[in-house]
Amino acid sequence: MxxxxxALVAGLTAVLASCSLSSGTPPERAGEVLIEEVIGEQVGFVFDDAACTAPADGEVGTPFSCTAMTEAGETVTFEGVIDPDDSIFVAPSNIIxxxxxxxxxxxxxxxxxxxxxxxxxxxxxxxxxxxxxxxxxxxxxxxxxxxxxxxxxxxxxxxxxxxxxxxxxxxxxxxxxxx
Structure with a gap:
């Protein structure tokens, strides 16, 4: 072997997504919406039951993780981070x-x-x-x-x-x- x-980056760049947080929207909730409404469409899956852990704090650079299920019952993992300007960045970490x-x-x-x-x-x-x-x-x-x-x-x-x-x-x- x-x-x-x-780094396998070229295609993954297309599925990296970010969104701005609405006033009062916790990053983990914004991540769940981003996964189900944006990333799923980008990678060709329908995601259900997206769930993100709350970041340890609300500071820029703070990471958090998420999971979601495909219609076929596969678990997809995601990594996220709080970005500047009240936004988050989320990407699937087990999809090609x-x-x-x-x-x-x-x-x-x-x-x-x-x-x-x-x-x-x-x-x-x-x-x-x-x-x-x-x-x-x-x-x-x-x-x-x-x-x-x-x-x-x-x-x-x-x-x-x-x-x-x-x-x-x-x-x-x-x-x-x-x-």
């Missing part, structure tokens, strides 16, 4: 968005190709077409051996989500044959 210290899948495919081909010493075309890696909630910090894709035609499971494992930056740790591994 090859580990990379790169659809627009980021081609970057995952390209990076997987580069990393795994370098590891085994062959050129792997990004088109030989197939990840989901839709935004995907990570299970145990993993995304399941498939990779094909162009020479033999054999297909294998391939997993992206992520760690160290940083708000406004993305996942700072990613690794790729090839799993069991599929055919």
């Amino acid at each position: 090859k580990s990379q210290n790169l 968005v659809a627009s980021e899948m081609s970057a995952v495919e390209t990076e997987a081909a580069d990393v795994l190709g370098e590891e085994i010493g062959v050129v792997i075309a990004p088109s030989d890696v197939q990840c989901p077409d839709e935004s995907t909630v990570l299970v145990d910090d993993r995304l399941r894709c498939e990779i094909s051996d162009a020479a033999s035609g054999n297909r294998y499971e391939m997993f992206l494992t992520v760690a160290d989500f940083e708000l406004r930056k993305g996942f700072s740790q990613r690794s790729y591994e090839v799993g069991k044959p599929l055919n």
